[in-house]
């Protein structure tokens with residue numbers, strides 16, 4: 001995937017794959033982002049029947065909270081955050097997936113188990129640690145905010161205390 005913001009005539013453009021230890025290069029510019037699928041499979045779902053879509057004015061959360069959950073759910077799993085991070089961290093991706101459920105009633109039943117399982121899988125797959133540089137959020141095409149990482153850290157710590 002090639003994303004050029006701006007360049008001048010005669011500029012040298014270097015093209016390289018989205019490098020990260022957890023995203024092995026398959027060929028040329030192609031990388032394998034299956035690691036994201038594995039993290040999603042570890043906990044990025046709701047495993048019970050939560051019924052049909054409720055009327056908008058029946059939802060027991062405020063619009064502000066619903067908007068933050070929706071903003072988190074816009075993550076497309078592109079991997080730009082990992083490639084931009086000097087540590088190869090997947091915290092912005094995982095925080096978006098955990099946040100979209102942690103903020104909604106449907107996500108409460110498996111909330112602690114989800115945070116533990118997704119962070120454990122992320123660590124197993126060789127992603128680096130987050131050192132709060134902010135490069136991930138700066139490059140994210142969906143503007144997933146860094147505040148989600150703070151929420152993921154809170155979710156994980158609460159989940160560990162619930163162990």
Ligand code: SF4
Pocket residue numbers: 074075076077078079080081082092093096136139140141142143144
């Ligand atoms: S860069 Fe943004 S949209 Fe892409 S995987 Fe990361 S958080 Fe999701």
